[in-house]
Amino acid sequence: MRVLSTRPEDFEMPMEGFGTWITPVDKFFVRSHHYTPDVKLRDWKLSVVGKVATPLVWTLDELKKLPRVELVSVLECAGNGRGLYTPSMAGLQWKYGAVGNARWAGVRLLDVLRKAGRQPGAVEVMFDGADVAIGAQPEFQRSIPLKKALDPNTILAYEMNGEPLDPSHGFPLRLVVPGWAGDSWVKWVMKIEVRDTEFDGFFMKTAYRIPTRPVLPGSAVDPAQMTPVTSLSIKSLLAKLSGAAWSHAAPVVAVEVSTDAGRTWKPATLGSDRAPFAWRLWEFPWTPPADAYYTVLVRARNALGETQPLQPEWNPSGYSHNAVQSVRLHVTANPPSGAPLPAPSNAVRPAALEQSCLTCHSMEPIEQQRLTRAQWEREVEKMQRWGAKVRPELKEVLVDFLANHYGVRPVR
Ligand code: HEC
Numbered sequence: 467m468r469v470l471s472t473r474p475e476d477f478e479m480p481m482e483g484f485g486t487w488i489t490p491v492d493k494f495f496v497r498s499h500h501y502t503p504d505v506k507l508r509d510w511k512l513s514v515v516g517k518v519a520t521p522l523v524w525t526l527d528e529l530k531k532l533p534r535v536e537l538v539s540v541l542e543c544a545g546n547g548r549g550l551y552t553p554s555m556a557g558l559q560w561k562y563g564a565v566g567n568a569r570w571a572g573v574r575l576l577d578v579l580r581k582a583g584r585q586p587g588a589v590e591v592m593f594d595g596a597d598v599a600i601g602a603q604p605e606f607q608r609s610i611p612l613k614k615a616l617d618p619n620t621i622l623a624y625e626m627n628g629e630p631l632d633p634s635h636g637f638p639l640r641l642v643v644p645g646w647a648g649d650s651w652v653k654w655v656m657k658i659e660v661r662d663t664e665f666d667g668f669f670m671k672t673a674y675r676i677p678t679r680p681v682l683p684g685s686a687v688d689p690a691q692m693t694p695v696t697s698l699s700i701k702s703l704l705a706k707l708s709g710a711a712w713s714h715a716a717p718v719v720a721v722e723v724s725t726d727a728g729r730t731w732k733p734a735t736l737g738s739d740r741a742p743f744a745w746r747l748w749e750f751p752w753t754p755p756a757d758a759y760y761t762v763l764v765r766a767r768n769a770l771g772e773t774q775p776l777q778p779e780w781n782p783s784g785y786s787h788n789a790v791q792s793v794r795l796h797v798t799a800n801p802p803s804g805a806p807l808p809a810p811s812n813a814v815r816p817a818a819l820e821q822s823c824l825t826c827h828s829m830e831p832i833e834q835q836r837l838t839r840a841q842w843e844r845e846v847e848k849m850q851r852w853g854a855k856v857r858p859e860l861k862e863v864l865v866d867f868l869a870n871h872y873g874v875r876p877v878r
Pocket of ligand 1: 557603822823824846853
C-alpha cells in the first residue's frame with residue numbers, strides 16, 4: 467500500500483490492484499479522518515432516532531435477523547486523483563488507488579428505517595460513527611437525502627468480501643451507497659438520525675463540496691456556489707495495458723485505448739465479471755511497433771453515452787477527478803539501470819515543527835503537499851483552529867519552512 471498517513475490511517479491501493487475484479491481487503495484503500503476506533507461488539511449498539519415513529523436500538527445479532535442482501539460495488543474516495551490536479555491544493559495527495567471493488571453484505575437501510583417508521587416532514591438521514599474527532603476537528607458525520615436512504619441498493623454492511631468488516635473498514639457496520647463517492651459511506655455506524663432539516667455539519671457544509679459550474683483553476687469559489695459530492699463520474703485507469711473502468715448507476719459499456727496520444731482509438735476487451743455497481747476489468751493486447759516513446763490514453767463510456775474529459779474539471783478541494791489517464795511509455799530492449807532519483811535533502815526541521823505539528827499526526831500528510839506560501843499559511847491556520855498550538859513568534863518560521871520544503875518549487 468502507498469502510505470499517505472499512518473495515524474489516522476490513509477492507505478492507497480497499488481496499481482496491481484486494478485488487475486483483479488474483487489479487491490482483497492489487504493489491498494483495499496483506507497480513508498479515515500480520525501483514528502480507527504477499537505469497537506467491541508459487546509458495547510456496540512445501533513440507535514435509530516430523530517423524526518421516527520419509534521426510536522430503536524439494535525444489536526448486531528438483531529440486525530442480522532433482517533433479510534441479508536449482497537452486492538458488488540466500487541468504493542471510490544471523492545479525493546481520488548487530488549494529487550493530479552494543477553494547481554495543487556491542500557489535502558491527502560491521492561493519485562489513482564483510492565478506489566476498490568468489493569462484495570458487501572448486510573441489510574437494507576430501507577428495512578431498518580421501515581421498522582422505526584417516519585414522522586411527517588423527514589427529508590434526510592444522518593449517520594454518526596464510533597470514531598472520535600482529533601483535536602478540535604469537527605466530528606465526521608454525514609447525511610444523505612431520504613430518497614437515497616430508501617434506495618434498495620443502499621445497505622448497512624457488516625461484511626466485506628465474505629468476512630466481518632475489518633476495523634479499518636468500519637467494523638462492525640458501515641454504510642454502503644453504491645454509485646456515490648466514499649464520503650457518504652460512513653464507517654463504524656452507531657447512530658442513524660432521521661431529520662426534517664438539512665444537516666449542516668462541517669463535512670456537509672464545508673468539506674466534500676464541488677462547484678455547481680466549472681471554475682478557473684486556482685480560484686476561490688463562493689461556498690454558495692458549491693454542492694455536496696454525491697455521484698461518482700465515469701472513469702477508467704490503465705495498469706499494464708489492462709485496468710479497470712467504473713461509473714455510477716449506468717454501467718460501463720466500452721473502454722477504448724489510444725497508443726498515439728489520442729489520434730486514434732481502438733476498443734479494449736472487457737472482462738466477463740460484471741455487476742451493476744462494480745468495476746469492469748479491461749485488457750488491450752498490444753505489441754509496440756518499434757522501440758520508441760508512446761503516449762497511451764484510456765477512456766471509458768457508459769450506457770448513458772457519458773465519457774471522460776481530456777482535462778479534469780478543477781475544483782477547490784480536488785474532488786471527482788475523472789480525466790482520461792495518460793501514460794508515457796518508453797519501449798526499449800535496453801532498460802536503464804533504474805537508479806533512484808536523488809532524495810530531497812534532509813532539511814533541518816525547526817523545533818516548532820515537532821512541537822506544533824507532529825502531535826496529532828506524523829510528517830507524511832505534510833511531506834506530500836506542494837503548496838504556495840499563502841496556501842501553507844491557510845493550512846497552518848486551519849490546524850490552529852483544529853487545536854495545533856503555534857507560538858505567535860514562530861509562525862512565520864514555520865510557514866517559511868513549509869513553503870520552502872513542501873512548496874510549489876521545493877528547495878532541494
Ligand atoms: C490538534 C491536532 C493537529 C495538530 C497539532 C496538527 N494537525 Fe494537521 N491535521 C489534523 C487533522 C485532524 C487532519 C485531517 C485528518 C483528516 O481529516 O484526514 C490534519 C491534516 C493535515 C494535513 C493534510 C491536509 C489536510 O488539510 O487535510 C496537513 C498538510 C497538515 N495537517 C499539516 C499540519 C501542520 C503544518 C501542523 C502544524 C502547524 C499540523 N498539521 C498540526 C490535526 C492536527
